[in-house]
Amino acid sequence: MSTTARIDDLLDLDSLLTPEDKELRQTVRRFGEQRLRPHVAEWFEAGEVPVRELAADLGKLGVLGMHLQGYGCGGSTATAYGVVCQELEAVDSGLRSLVSVQGSLAMFAIYRHGSEEQREQWLPAMATGDVIGCFGLTEPDFGSNPGGMRTTARRDGSDWILNGSKMWITNGSVADVAIVWARAEEGVLGFVVPTDTPGFSAREMTRKLSLRASVTSELHLDDVRLPADAQLPQARGLSGPLACLSEARFGIVFGAVGAARDCLQTTLDYVGSREVFDKPLAGYQITQTKIADMAVELSKAQLLALHLGRLKDEGRIRPEQISVGKLNNVREALKIARECRTLLGANGITLEYPVIRHANNLESVLTYEGTSEVHQLVIGEALTGVSAFR
Structure with a gap:
């Protein structure tokens, strides 16, 4: 088996x-x-x-x-x-x-x-996949607080002029089209920006120690002129980008389980073949207690993901429920990756095994699409009825 x-x-x-x-x-x-x-x-x-x-x-x-x-x-x-x-x-x-x-x-x-x-x-x-897109919301000084964004959109006749910068944008420097969120007199608006538009530029961010198998970029908009029909007509205020973030967070609820499962699979194979003091590492009580605890948390995370999937399919899911899934599953997946690393010993820090790579990646997943602290406050507000963001 x-x-x-x-x-x-x-x-x-x-x-x-x-x-x-x-x-x-x-x-x-x-x-x-x-x-x-x-x-x-x-x-x-x-x-x-x-x-x-x-x-x-x-x-x-x-x-x-x-x-x-x-x-x-x-x-x-x-x-x-x-x-x-x-x-x-x-x-x-x-x-x-x-x-x-x-x-x-x-x-x-x-x-x-x-x-x-x-x-x-x-x-x-x-x-x-013929056209690649990216999503420009986060800015150098505004991550968890997107409402403070400094990227602006102003009218010039029937056109829009965009100025500002976005940071930590996946696929930004390889994208054909960028969804850019900017502050206008009407509030926060979204725009569809072809990346060959004059004034748009993107620089790949390097020297990362996490998500290295992913392109991360910084976007710059310098008097980017767009026609009126580039605006997303149904988006008004922060509810526009936040609805998109909820979609992405839902995928992470499941994705983190996959990373944790791969770590545990790798570890089960390893401890079964690695001999320590003349018997398999799998035969020691401390190894089995670690594996049992990880398997229980992984199973709970999987059950939570499937339950949220059913709620979403029924059109009944709420943002705080997605926050529960993202908070729990990424947090537990990272713990599993770290614990698996201990069982692999020194081999656990090499790229011959996927464990340290998953652990490094999950450090980023823990932060993006809402930090753990942000999700804790979303859940806290849902339970107490009081916002603690400000």
């Missing part, structure tokens, strides 16, 4: 998936094993990843914007999308981020807040 089967069998979690979910999971898992896993350690070490090639492959796989309806998108369930995120992040968080930013941030922004013309113009090509 494979280690994956043993982990899933602990609580018979497969029984909670539909046959379609299982088939999709197997398809994406096979893609990950054949196309991604043989190269991911090299991409991570080099800090380089072939985004355009991967986007085309992922488009053929049908996972870019798969949870959106029409416009070349699959119209899948939220749970099915979560299963895909889980399998991709089992390989690497940066690869799940590629799909998440494309589908749940850039494409979803156009799908939810855009005009019909914008949807028809951009979404089909983004679904195939």
